[in-house]
Amino acid sequence: MSKMRYERPAIKKLETGLPNKFGMRTEYEPTTHIDGVAVNDLVKQYGSPLFVISERIIRSTIKRARKAFETRYPKVQFAWSYKTNYLNAVCSIFHQEGSWAEVVSGFEYDKAISLGVDGKKIIFNGPEKSVEDLTKAIKNDSLIHIDHLDELYTISELAEKHKSHPRVAIRVNMDTGVYPMWDRFGFNYENGQAWDAINKVMHSERMELVGLHCHIGTFMLSPYAYGIAASKLAELALAVEQKFKHEIRYIDLGGGFASKNTLKGAYLPGIDTNPTFDDFAEAISTALLNSNFKQDKLPLLILETGRALIDDAGYLLGSVISNKRSSTGRRNTILDVGVNILFTSFWYDHKITPAQSFSQYSEDTCVYGPLCMNIDVIRESTNLPLLNRGDHVVIHSVGAYNMTQWMQFISLRPNVVLIDPEEKTHVIRLRETLDNMNSMEKVPAHLEKFSI
Amino acid sequence: MKLRKNVAVSEVGLIFNPVTGESFSVNPIGVEILELIREEKDQNQIMQVLLEKYSTDQATLENDYADFIDILNHHHLIEIHEETKD
Numbered sequence: 023m024s025k026m027r028y029e030r031p032a033i034k035k036l037e038t039g040l041p042n043k044f045g046m047r048t049e050y051e052p053t054t055h056i057d058g059v060a061v062n063d064l065v066k067q068y069g070s071p072l073f074v075i076s077e078r079i080i081r082s083t084i085k086r087a088r089k090a091f092e093t094r095y096p097k098v099q100f101a102w103s104y105k106t107n108y109l110n111a112v113c114s115i116f117h118q119e120g121s122w123a124e125v126v127s128g129f130e131y132d133k134a135i136s137l138g139v140d141g142k143k144i145i146f147n148g149p150e151k152s153v154e155d156l157t158k159a160i161k162n163d164s165l166i167h168i169d170h171l172d173e174l175y176t177i178s179e180l181a182e183k184h185k186s187h188p189r190v191a192i193r194v195n196m197d198t199g200v201y202p203m204w205d206r207f208g209f210n211y212e213n214g215q216a217w218d219a220i221n222k223v224m225h226s227e228r229m230e231l232v233g234l235h236c237h238i239g240t241f242m243l244s245p246y247a248y249g250i251a252a253s254k255l256a257e258l259a260l261a262v263e264q265k266f267k268h269e270i271r272y273i274d275l276g277g278g279f280a281s282k283n284t285l286k287g288a289y290l291p292g293i294d295t296n297p298t299f300d301d302f303a304e305a306i307s308t309a310l311l312n313s314n315f316k317q318d319k320l321p322l323l324i325l326e327t328g329r330a331l332i333d334d335a336g337y338l339l340g341s342v343i344s345n346k347r348s349s350t351g352r353r354n355t356i357l358d359v360g361v362n363i364l365f366t367s368f369w370y371d372h373k374i375t376p377a378q379s380f381s382q383y384s385e386d387t388c389v390y391g392p393l394c395m396n397i398d399v400i401r402e403s404t405n406l407p408l409l410n411r412g413d414h415v416v417i418h419s420v421g422a423y424n425m426t427q428w429m430q431f432i433s434l435r436p437n438v439v440l441i442d443p444e445e446k447t448h449v450i451r452l453r454e455t456l457d458n459m460n461s462m463e464k465v466p467a468h469l470e471k472f473s474i
Numbered sequence: 475m476k477l478r479k480n481v482a483v484s485e486v487g488l489i490f491n492p493v494t495g496e497s498f499s500v501n502p503i504g505v506e507i508l509e510l511i512r513e514e515k516d517q518n519q520i521m522q523v524l525l526e527k528y529s530t531d532q533a534t535l536e537n538d539y540a541d542f543i544d545i546l547n548h549h550h551l552i553e554i555h556e557e558t559k560d
Contacts, residue, residue: 024529025526025528027529028528029503030503030534030538030541031501031503031538032501033489033500033504033542034499035497035549036496036498036499347541347544381501381502383499383501410530411534
Protein backbone atom coordinates (compact mmCIF):
# COMPACT_ATOMS: atom_id res chain seq x y z
CA MET A 23 0.00 0.00 0.00
CA SER A 24 1.41 3.40 -0.94
CA LYS A 25 2.02 5.82 1.85
CA MET A 26 0.20 9.13 2.26
CA ARG A 27 1.81 12.43 1.30
CA TYR A 28 3.60 13.85 4.29
CA GLU A 29 2.79 17.26 5.67
CA ARG A 30 4.63 18.37 8.75
CA PRO A 31 2.51 18.86 11.89
CA ALA A 32 1.48 22.46 12.40
CA ILE A 33 -0.51 24.40 14.93
CA LYS A 34 -1.72 27.96 14.59
CA LYS A 35 -3.21 30.14 17.27
CA LEU A 36 -6.58 31.55 16.24
CA GLU A 37 -6.53 35.29 16.69
CA THR A 38 -9.70 37.13 17.44
CA GLY A 39 -10.43 40.68 16.45
CA LEU A 40 -11.54 42.56 13.41
CA PRO A 41 -10.83 40.77 10.14
CA ASN A 42 -8.46 42.54 7.81
CA LYS A 43 -10.44 43.25 4.67
CA PHE A 44 -7.20 43.94 2.80
CA GLY A 45 -5.53 40.76 4.01
CA MET A 46 -3.33 39.03 1.46
CA ARG A 47 -4.53 35.60 0.48
CA THR A 48 -2.45 32.58 1.26
CA GLU A 49 -0.85 31.08 -1.79
CA TYR A 50 -2.53 27.69 -1.60
CA GLU A 51 -2.87 27.39 -5.37
CA PRO A 52 0.22 25.59 -6.57
CA THR A 53 2.01 26.54 -9.78
CA THR A 54 2.61 23.04 -11.04
CA HIS A 55 3.13 24.05 -14.70
CA ILE A 56 4.51 27.04 -16.56
CA ASP A 57 3.20 27.31 -20.11
CA GLY A 58 2.28 23.63 -20.05
CA VAL A 59 5.67 22.43 -18.81
CA ALA A 60 5.79 20.77 -15.38
CA VAL A 61 7.85 22.67 -12.84
CA ASN A 62 9.16 19.42 -11.37
CA ASP A 63 10.37 18.33 -14.82
CA LEU A 64 12.10 21.68 -15.35
CA VAL A 65 13.96 21.36 -12.05
CA LYS A 66 14.83 17.74 -12.76
CA GLN A 67 16.23 18.56 -16.19
CA TYR A 68 17.89 21.94 -15.59
CA GLY A 69 18.53 22.07 -11.84
CA SER A 70 17.50 24.34 -9.03
CA PRO A 71 17.46 27.29 -8.80
CA LEU A 72 16.35 27.97 -12.35
CA PHE A 73 15.16 31.04 -14.23
CA VAL A 74 12.32 30.33 -16.63
CA ILE A 75 11.15 32.79 -19.27
CA SER A 76 7.85 32.48 -21.09
CA GLU A 77 8.11 33.56 -24.73
CA ARG A 78 4.32 33.43 -24.92
CA ILE A 79 3.93 35.99 -22.12
CA ILE A 80 6.57 38.32 -23.58
CA ARG A 81 4.82 38.35 -26.95
CA SER A 82 1.33 38.81 -25.51
CA THR A 83 2.53 41.61 -23.21
CA ILE A 84 4.25 43.65 -25.93
CA LYS A 85 1.20 43.17 -28.16
CA ARG A 86 -1.05 44.44 -25.37
CA ALA A 87 1.20 47.46 -24.79
CA ARG A 88 1.33 48.30 -28.49
CA LYS A 89 -2.42 48.00 -28.80
CA ALA A 90 -2.92 50.37 -25.85
CA PHE A 91 -0.81 53.07 -27.53
CA GLU A 92 -1.54 52.45 -31.21
CA THR A 93 -5.28 52.70 -30.68
CA ARG A 94 -4.80 56.14 -29.14
CA TYR A 95 -1.92 57.69 -31.09
CA PRO A 96 -1.06 57.28 -34.78
CA LYS A 97 2.74 56.93 -34.67
CA VAL A 98 4.21 54.70 -31.96
CA GLN A 99 7.54 52.91 -31.70
CA PHE A 100 8.76 50.73 -28.84
CA ALA A 101 12.49 50.38 -28.14
CA TRP A 102 13.57 47.45 -25.98
CA SER A 103 15.39 48.57 -22.85
CA TYR A 104 18.47 46.34 -22.88
CA LYS A 105 19.44 46.95 -19.27
CA THR A 106 16.14 45.42 -18.10
CA ASN A 107 17.02 42.04 -19.59
CA TYR A 108 19.68 41.75 -22.24
CA LEU A 109 19.76 38.01 -22.70
CA ASN A 110 20.14 37.62 -26.46
CA ALA A 111 17.07 35.43 -26.81
CA VAL A 112 14.92 37.94 -24.92
CA CYS A 113 16.17 40.89 -26.99
CA SER A 114 15.53 38.91 -30.17
CA ILE A 115 11.89 38.27 -29.21
CA PHE A 116 11.33 42.00 -28.74
CA HIS A 117 13.09 42.78 -32.04
CA GLN A 118 10.92 40.18 -33.77
CA GLU A 119 7.94 42.04 -32.33
CA GLY A 120 9.21 45.24 -33.97
CA SER A 121 10.99 46.94 -31.08
CA TRP A 122 14.11 48.99 -31.67
CA ALA A 123 17.03 48.73 -29.22
CA GLU A 124 17.55 51.18 -26.35
CA VAL A 125 21.03 50.89 -24.88
CA VAL A 126 22.93 52.73 -22.14
CA SER A 127 26.53 51.60 -22.59
CA GLY A 128 29.07 50.63 -25.20
CA PHE A 129 28.68 47.01 -24.10
CA GLU A 130 24.92 47.09 -24.67
CA TYR A 131 25.42 48.93 -27.95
CA ASP A 132 27.77 46.21 -29.21
CA LYS A 133 25.30 43.56 -28.04
CA ALA A 134 22.54 45.11 -30.14
CA ILE A 135 24.82 45.33 -33.18
CA SER A 136 25.97 41.72 -32.70
CA LEU A 137 22.32 40.63 -32.66
CA GLY A 138 21.88 42.26 -36.05
CA VAL A 139 19.97 45.39 -35.05
CA ASP A 140 20.25 48.15 -37.67
CA GLY A 141 22.38 50.95 -36.21
CA LYS A 142 19.72 53.47 -37.26
CA LYS A 143 17.31 51.73 -34.91
CA ILE A 144 19.49 51.90 -31.83
CA ILE A 145 18.81 54.62 -29.26
CA PHE A 146 21.95 55.36 -27.30
CA ASN A 147 21.13 56.75 -23.84
CA GLY A 148 23.08 57.18 -20.64
CA PRO A 149 25.65 59.50 -19.12
CA GLU A 150 28.71 57.48 -20.12
CA LYS A 151 29.49 57.18 -23.79
CA SER A 152 33.18 57.02 -24.63
CA VAL A 153 34.69 58.67 -27.69
CA GLU A 154 34.96 55.20 -29.18
CA ASP A 155 31.28 54.49 -28.44
CA LEU A 156 30.16 57.81 -29.90
CA THR A 157 32.30 57.35 -33.01
CA LYS A 158 30.69 53.97 -33.59
CA ALA A 159 27.21 55.37 -33.05
CA ILE A 160 27.87 58.29 -35.39
CA LYS A 161 29.16 55.98 -38.13
CA ASN A 162 26.11 53.72 -37.73
CA ASP A 163 23.76 56.73 -37.79
CA SER A 164 22.29 55.74 -34.43
CA LEU A 165 20.10 58.04 -32.35
CA ILE A 166 22.34 59.59 -29.69
CA HIS A 167 20.55 61.05 -26.69
CA ILE A 168 22.74 63.74 -25.18
CA ASP A 169 22.99 63.66 -21.39
CA HIS A 170 25.33 66.59 -20.62
CA LEU A 171 27.21 69.46 -22.23
CA ASP A 172 30.57 67.65 -22.27
CA GLU A 173 28.94 64.97 -24.39
CA LEU A 174 27.35 67.59 -26.63
CA TYR A 175 30.75 69.19 -27.33
CA THR A 176 32.41 65.78 -27.87
CA ILE A 177 29.78 64.83 -30.45
CA SER A 178 30.23 68.20 -32.11
CA GLU A 179 33.99 67.62 -32.38
CA LEU A 180 33.52 64.07 -33.69
CA ALA A 181 30.97 65.28 -36.25
CA GLU A 182 33.49 67.81 -37.53
CA LYS A 183 36.29 65.22 -37.53
CA HIS A 184 34.29 62.59 -39.43
CA LYS A 185 32.46 65.08 -41.64
CA SER A 186 29.16 63.60 -40.54
CA HIS A 187 25.88 64.97 -39.28
CA PRO A 188 24.89 62.80 -36.30
CA ARG A 189 21.27 62.43 -35.34
CA VAL A 190 20.83 63.49 -31.74
CA ALA A 191 18.15 64.11 -29.14
CA ILE A 192 18.30 66.09 -25.93
CA ARG A 193 17.47 64.30 -22.71
CA VAL A 194 15.27 66.55 -20.60
CA ASN A 195 14.57 66.23 -16.89
CA MET A 196 11.63 68.00 -15.34
CA ASP A 197 9.21 68.38 -12.48
CA THR A 198 6.20 66.19 -13.21
CA GLY A 199 4.77 66.42 -9.72
CA VAL A 200 6.22 63.15 -8.51
CA TYR A 201 8.76 62.52 -5.79
CA PRO A 202 11.64 61.93 -6.15
CA MET A 203 12.19 64.15 -9.16
CA TRP A 204 14.90 62.68 -11.33
CA ASP A 205 17.22 65.52 -12.28
CA ARG A 206 20.58 63.80 -12.54
CA PHE A 207 20.19 62.82 -16.18
CA GLY A 208 19.96 65.28 -19.03
CA PHE A 209 19.09 68.96 -18.95
CA ASN A 210 16.47 70.58 -16.77
CA TYR A 211 13.31 71.96 -18.33
CA GLU A 212 12.22 74.43 -15.66
CA ASN A 213 15.53 76.29 -15.25
CA GLY A 214 16.13 76.61 -18.97
CA GLN A 215 19.06 74.16 -19.29
CA ALA A 216 17.15 72.08 -21.82
CA TRP A 217 16.29 75.06 -24.00
CA ASP A 218 19.91 76.18 -23.75
CA ALA A 219 21.17 72.74 -24.90
CA ILE A 220 18.64 72.72 -27.76
CA ASN A 221 19.90 76.12 -28.90
CA LYS A 222 23.51 74.96 -28.75
CA VAL A 223 22.72 71.94 -30.94
CA MET A 224 20.68 73.98 -33.40
CA HIS A 225 23.25 76.75 -33.73
CA SER A 226 26.20 74.39 -34.08
CA GLU A 227 24.70 72.98 -37.29
CA ARG A 228 26.97 69.95 -36.89
CA MET A 229 24.19 67.76 -35.52
CA GLU A 230 20.61 67.10 -36.51
CA LEU A 231 18.22 67.49 -33.59
CA VAL A 232 15.71 64.74 -34.34
CA GLY A 233 14.12 64.12 -30.96
CA LEU A 234 13.45 65.07 -27.38
CA HIS A 235 13.75 62.51 -24.64
CA CYS A 236 12.88 62.16 -20.99
CA HIS A 237 12.72 59.37 -18.45
CA ILE A 238 10.94 60.70 -15.42
CA GLY A 239 11.42 57.89 -12.93
CA THR A 240 11.13 54.22 -12.21
CA PHE A 241 8.18 52.05 -11.14
CA MET A 242 5.90 55.03 -11.71
CA LEU A 243 2.49 54.63 -10.13
CA SER A 244 1.01 57.81 -11.58
CA PRO A 245 0.22 57.90 -15.31
CA TYR A 246 -0.57 61.62 -15.01
CA ALA A 247 3.12 62.40 -14.52
CA TYR A 248 3.70 61.09 -18.06
CA GLY A 249 0.97 63.42 -19.32
CA ILE A 250 2.83 66.37 -17.78
CA ALA A 251 6.13 65.15 -19.27
CA ALA A 252 4.59 64.74 -22.72
CA SER A 253 3.11 68.27 -22.55
CA LYS A 254 6.46 69.79 -21.58
CA LEU A 255 8.35 67.98 -24.35
CA ALA A 256 5.64 69.02 -26.83
CA GLU A 257 6.09 72.66 -25.77
CA LEU A 258 9.83 72.40 -26.36
CA ALA A 259 9.34 70.76 -29.76
CA LEU A 260 6.89 73.47 -30.81
CA ALA A 261 9.30 76.17 -29.59
CA VAL A 262 12.04 74.65 -31.79
CA GLU A 263 9.71 74.66 -34.77
CA GLN A 264 8.74 78.26 -34.15
CA LYS A 265 12.28 79.54 -33.66
CA PHE A 266 14.27 77.42 -36.12
CA LYS A 267 11.57 76.21 -38.54
CA HIS A 268 12.87 72.77 -37.65
CA GLU A 269 10.65 69.78 -37.09
CA ILE A 270 11.30 67.51 -34.10
CA ARG A 271 10.62 64.02 -35.45
CA TYR A 272 10.08 62.13 -32.23
CA ILE A 273 9.25 62.49 -28.60
CA ASP A 274 10.68 59.72 -26.45
CA LEU A 275 8.91 59.32 -23.09
CA GLY A 276 11.45 56.75 -21.87
CA GLY A 277 10.35 53.97 -19.56
CA GLY A 278 9.50 53.55 -15.90
CA PHE A 279 6.01 52.05 -16.18
CA ALA A 280 5.29 50.00 -13.07
CA SER A 281 4.87 46.27 -13.48
CA LYS A 282 2.35 44.28 -11.47
CA ASN A 283 4.79 43.50 -8.68
CA THR A 284 4.01 44.74 -5.17
CA LEU A 285 6.45 47.26 -3.76
CA LYS A 286 7.59 46.66 -0.20
CA GLY A 287 5.38 48.60 2.18
CA ALA A 288 2.49 48.81 -0.29
CA TYR A 289 -0.87 48.32 1.40
CA LEU A 290 -2.51 46.61 -1.54
CA PRO A 291 -1.08 44.16 -4.08
CA GLY A 292 0.38 45.67 -7.25
CA ILE A 293 -1.84 43.57 -9.47
CA ASP A 294 -4.88 45.43 -8.09
CA THR A 295 -3.47 48.92 -7.89
CA ASN A 296 -0.71 49.59 -10.42
CA PRO A 297 -1.69 51.45 -13.61
CA THR A 298 -2.25 49.50 -16.81
CA PHE A 299 -0.75 50.16 -20.24
CA ASP A 300 -4.09 51.74 -21.13
CA ASP A 301 -3.77 54.19 -18.22
CA PHE A 302 -0.28 55.27 -19.32
CA ALA A 303 -1.29 55.40 -22.99
CA GLU A 304 -4.34 57.53 -22.24
CA ALA A 305 -2.32 60.10 -20.27
CA ILE A 306 0.49 60.36 -22.81
CA SER A 307 -1.52 60.35 -26.03
CA THR A 308 -4.07 62.81 -24.65
CA ALA A 309 -1.28 65.24 -23.76
CA LEU A 310 0.32 64.98 -27.20
CA LEU A 311 -2.95 65.17 -29.14
CA ASN A 312 -4.07 68.18 -27.08
CA SER A 313 -0.82 70.05 -27.76
CA ASN A 314 -0.48 72.44 -30.71
CA PHE A 315 1.07 70.00 -33.18
CA LYS A 316 -0.62 70.15 -36.57
CA GLN A 317 -2.37 66.91 -37.44
CA ASP A 318 0.15 66.02 -40.16
CA LYS A 319 3.12 67.02 -37.99
CA LEU A 320 2.57 64.80 -34.98
CA PRO A 321 5.93 63.48 -33.81
CA LEU A 322 6.64 59.78 -33.52
CA LEU A 323 6.06 58.61 -29.94
CA ILE A 324 8.89 56.38 -28.70
CA LEU A 325 8.54 54.29 -25.55
CA GLU A 326 11.44 52.55 -23.81
CA THR A 327 9.33 50.51 -21.43
CA GLY A 328 11.27 47.62 -19.94
CA ARG A 329 10.04 46.36 -16.59
CA ALA A 330 6.32 46.31 -17.42
CA LEU A 331 7.01 44.29 -20.59
CA ILE A 332 9.17 41.53 -19.14
CA ASP A 333 8.52 41.19 -15.40
CA ASP A 334 5.56 38.80 -15.66
CA ALA A 335 7.34 36.59 -18.21
CA GLY A 336 10.09 35.64 -15.76
CA TYR A 337 9.85 32.93 -13.09
CA LEU A 338 12.45 31.74 -10.65
CA LEU A 339 12.15 28.15 -9.50
CA GLY A 340 13.73 27.17 -6.22
CA SER A 341 13.79 24.39 -3.65
CA VAL A 342 13.41 24.26 0.11
CA ILE A 343 16.71 23.56 1.86
CA SER A 344 15.38 23.57 5.40
CA ASN A 345 12.68 24.71 7.79
CA LYS A 346 13.69 26.25 11.09
CA ARG A 347 12.30 28.31 13.91
CA SER A 348 13.72 31.63 14.96
CA SER A 349 14.40 32.48 18.61
CA THR A 350 10.96 34.11 18.73
CA GLY A 351 9.19 31.01 17.42
CA ARG A 352 8.67 32.35 13.91
CA ARG A 353 8.82 29.89 11.02
CA ASN A 354 11.90 30.34 8.84
CA THR A 355 12.24 28.61 5.50
CA ILE A 356 15.56 28.53 3.67
CA LEU A 357 15.44 28.35 -0.12
CA ASP A 358 18.28 27.80 -2.57
CA VAL A 359 17.40 31.19 -4.13
CA GLY A 360 19.47 34.07 -2.81
CA VAL A 361 19.40 37.82 -3.26
CA ASN A 362 22.49 37.49 -5.45
CA ILE A 363 20.20 36.20 -8.21
CA LEU A 364 16.97 37.83 -7.03
CA PHE A 365 18.06 41.42 -6.62
CA THR A 366 14.46 42.64 -6.87
CA SER A 367 13.57 41.04 -3.54
CA PHE A 368 15.07 44.21 -2.03
CA TRP A 369 12.24 46.21 -3.63
CA TYR A 370 9.30 43.85 -4.00
CA ASP A 371 7.26 41.43 -1.98
CA HIS A 372 7.52 38.79 -4.67
CA LYS A 373 4.66 36.34 -4.95
CA ILE A 374 5.85 32.86 -3.99
CA THR A 375 3.72 29.80 -4.68
CA PRO A 376 4.40 26.13 -4.05
CA ALA A 377 4.98 23.91 -7.07
CA GLN A 378 2.95 21.06 -5.61
CA SER A 379 -0.47 20.86 -4.01
CA PHE A 380 -0.87 21.29 -0.28
CA SER A 381 -3.65 21.30 2.25
CA GLN A 382 -5.15 24.59 3.34
CA TYR A 383 -2.91 24.81 6.42
CA SER A 384 -0.36 27.56 6.31
CA GLU A 385 2.15 29.41 8.43
CA ASP A 386 3.50 32.94 8.54
CA THR A 387 6.96 32.37 7.20
CA CYS A 388 10.14 34.32 6.72
CA VAL A 389 11.81 33.13 3.53
CA TYR A 390 15.60 33.24 3.51
CA GLY A 391 18.08 32.58 0.76
CA PRO A 392 21.09 30.25 1.04
CA LEU A 393 23.81 32.89 1.32
CA CYS A 394 25.88 33.19 4.46
CA MET A 395 24.88 36.85 4.69
CA ASN A 396 22.28 38.33 7.01
CA ILE A 397 20.75 40.43 4.23
CA ASP A 398 19.77 37.36 2.24
CA VAL A 399 16.01 37.62 2.80
CA ILE A 400 13.57 36.84 0.00
CA ARG A 401 10.36 37.66 1.93
CA GLU A 402 10.27 39.05 5.47
CA SER A 403 6.81 37.63 6.00
CA THR A 404 4.48 35.62 3.84
CA ASN A 405 1.83 33.05 4.45
CA LEU A 406 2.92 29.76 2.89
CA PRO A 407 1.68 26.20 3.08
CA LEU A 408 3.70 23.67 5.04
CA LEU A 409 6.64 23.20 2.73
CA ASN A 410 8.89 20.22 3.21
CA ARG A 411 12.61 19.98 2.57
CA GLY A 412 13.14 19.39 -1.14
CA ASP A 413 9.77 20.88 -2.18
CA HIS A 414 9.88 23.32 -5.06
CA VAL A 415 8.55 26.86 -5.13
CA VAL A 416 7.88 29.31 -7.93
CA ILE A 417 8.77 32.97 -7.49
CA HIS A 418 6.73 35.11 -9.86
CA SER A 419 7.38 38.22 -11.95
CA VAL A 420 11.16 38.22 -11.85
CA GLY A 421 11.81 38.96 -15.53
CA ALA A 422 13.07 42.53 -15.11
CA TYR A 423 16.56 43.41 -13.88
CA ASN A 424 17.35 40.12 -12.14
CA MET A 425 19.11 38.61 -15.14
CA THR A 426 21.19 41.76 -15.59
CA GLN A 427 21.82 42.90 -12.02
CA TRP A 428 22.51 39.41 -10.66
CA MET A 429 25.86 38.79 -9.04
CA GLN A 430 28.26 35.92 -9.00
CA PHE A 431 28.49 36.07 -5.22
CA ILE A 432 29.09 33.01 -3.04
CA SER A 433 27.29 30.76 -5.51
CA LEU A 434 27.25 30.50 -9.29
CA ARG A 435 24.47 31.84 -11.47
CA PRO A 436 21.97 29.24 -12.66
CA ASN A 437 20.62 28.16 -16.03
CA VAL A 438 18.05 30.30 -17.78
CA VAL A 439 15.46 28.41 -19.79
CA LEU A 440 13.03 29.77 -22.36
CA ILE A 441 9.70 28.05 -22.99
CA ASP A 442 8.64 28.71 -26.57
CA PRO A 443 5.00 28.98 -27.71
CA GLU A 444 5.09 25.27 -28.71
CA GLU A 445 5.97 24.45 -25.09
CA LYS A 446 9.50 23.39 -25.99
CA THR A 447 12.27 24.35 -23.60
CA HIS A 448 15.60 25.93 -24.58
CA VAL A 449 18.56 26.81 -22.38
CA ILE A 450 19.28 30.43 -23.30
CA ARG A 451 22.04 30.98 -20.74
CA LEU A 452 24.14 28.22 -19.29
CA ARG A 453 24.78 27.97 -15.58
CA GLU A 454 28.18 29.26 -14.60
CA THR A 455 31.00 26.93 -13.69
CA LEU A 456 34.12 27.30 -11.59
CA ASP A 457 36.10 27.16 -14.84
CA ASN A 458 34.18 30.18 -16.14
CA MET A 459 35.21 32.16 -13.09
CA ASN A 460 38.78 30.93 -12.95
CA SER A 461 39.32 31.61 -16.65
CA MET A 462 39.18 35.34 -15.88
CA GLU A 463 41.73 35.21 -13.08
CA LYS A 464 45.51 35.06 -13.09
CA VAL A 465 47.69 34.02 -10.14
CA PRO A 466 51.22 35.50 -10.12
CA ALA A 467 53.94 32.81 -10.24
CA HIS A 468 55.14 33.50 -6.68
CA LEU A 469 51.65 32.74 -5.34
CA GLU A 470 51.11 29.46 -7.14
CA LYS A 471 52.45 27.21 -4.36
CA PHE A 472 51.76 27.09 -0.67
CA SER A 473 51.86 24.61 2.16
CA ILE A 474 49.50 24.80 5.11
CA MET B 475 4.53 13.89 28.30
CA LYS B 476 0.76 14.30 28.24
CA LEU B 477 -1.94 16.65 27.13
CA ARG B 478 -2.91 19.15 29.77
CA LYS B 479 -6.10 18.45 31.59
CA ASN B 480 -9.24 19.92 30.00
CA VAL B 481 -7.56 20.72 26.66
CA ALA B 482 -10.20 19.86 24.07
CA VAL B 483 -9.20 18.56 20.64
CA SER B 484 -11.87 18.15 17.97
CA GLU B 485 -11.62 15.67 15.09
CA VAL B 486 -11.35 18.51 12.58
CA GLY B 487 -8.37 20.02 14.36
CA LEU B 488 -9.76 22.72 16.62
CA ILE B 489 -8.14 22.98 20.04
CA PHE B 490 -9.55 24.89 22.97
CA ASN B 491 -7.65 25.52 26.15
CA PRO B 492 -10.22 26.50 28.81
CA VAL B 493 -7.53 27.65 31.23
CA THR B 494 -6.26 30.40 28.95
CA GLY B 495 -9.30 30.77 26.71
CA GLU B 496 -7.11 30.33 23.65
CA SER B 497 -8.10 28.46 20.50
CA PHE B 498 -5.86 26.85 17.93
CA SER B 499 -6.16 25.03 14.64
CA VAL B 500 -4.08 21.96 13.91
CA ASN B 501 -3.58 20.08 10.66
CA PRO B 502 -4.57 16.38 10.39
CA ILE B 503 -1.15 14.95 11.20
CA GLY B 504 -1.02 17.28 14.20
CA VAL B 505 -4.38 15.90 15.40
CA GLU B 506 -3.00 12.38 15.02
CA ILE B 507 0.01 13.24 17.14
CA LEU B 508 -2.20 14.80 19.81
CA GLU B 509 -4.36 11.69 19.89
CA LEU B 510 -1.28 9.49 20.21
CA ILE B 511 -0.04 11.69 23.05
CA ARG B 512 -3.46 11.39 24.70
CA GLU B 513 -3.08 7.60 24.41
CA GLU B 514 0.24 8.10 26.25
CA LYS B 515 2.35 6.71 23.45
CA ASP B 516 6.00 7.63 23.73
CA GLN B 517 8.05 9.34 21.00
CA ASN B 518 9.34 6.08 19.50
CA GLN B 519 5.86 4.66 19.22
CA ILE B 520 4.54 7.85 17.66
CA MET B 521 7.42 7.89 15.17
CA GLN B 522 6.72 4.31 14.20
CA VAL B 523 3.01 4.94 13.58
CA LEU B 524 3.71 7.98 11.43
CA LEU B 525 6.59 6.48 9.45
CA GLU B 526 4.40 3.53 8.49
CA LYS B 527 1.66 5.85 7.31
CA TYR B 528 3.44 8.79 5.63
CA SER B 529 6.05 9.05 2.90
CA THR B 530 8.83 10.74 4.79
CA ASP B 531 12.15 9.84 6.37
CA GLN B 532 12.97 9.48 10.03
CA ALA B 533 15.26 12.52 10.24
CA THR B 534 12.65 14.86 8.74
CA LEU B 535 9.92 13.46 10.94
CA GLU B 536 11.99 13.67 14.12
CA ASN B 537 12.90 17.26 13.34
CA ASP B 538 9.30 18.27 12.61
CA TYR B 539 7.98 16.33 15.62
CA ALA B 540 10.41 18.06 17.98
CA ASP B 541 9.43 21.41 16.54
CA PHE B 542 5.71 20.62 16.97
CA ILE B 543 6.20 19.54 20.57
CA ASP B 544 8.12 22.74 21.30
CA ILE B 545 5.21 24.81 19.99
CA LEU B 546 2.64 22.77 21.95
CA ASN B 547 4.72 23.35 25.05
CA HIS B 548 5.08 27.06 24.24
CA HIS B 549 1.28 27.33 24.17
CA HIS B 550 0.96 25.36 27.45
CA LEU B 551 -1.03 22.57 25.81
CA ILE B 552 1.16 19.72 27.05
CA GLU B 553 3.03 18.83 30.19
CA ILE B 554 6.53 17.48 29.73
CA HIS B 555 7.81 15.38 32.61
CA GLU B 556 11.47 15.60 33.41
CA GLU B 557 12.08 11.91 32.71
CA THR B 558 10.68 12.20 29.16
CA LYS B 559 12.78 15.32 28.54
CA ASP B 560 15.90 13.24 29.11
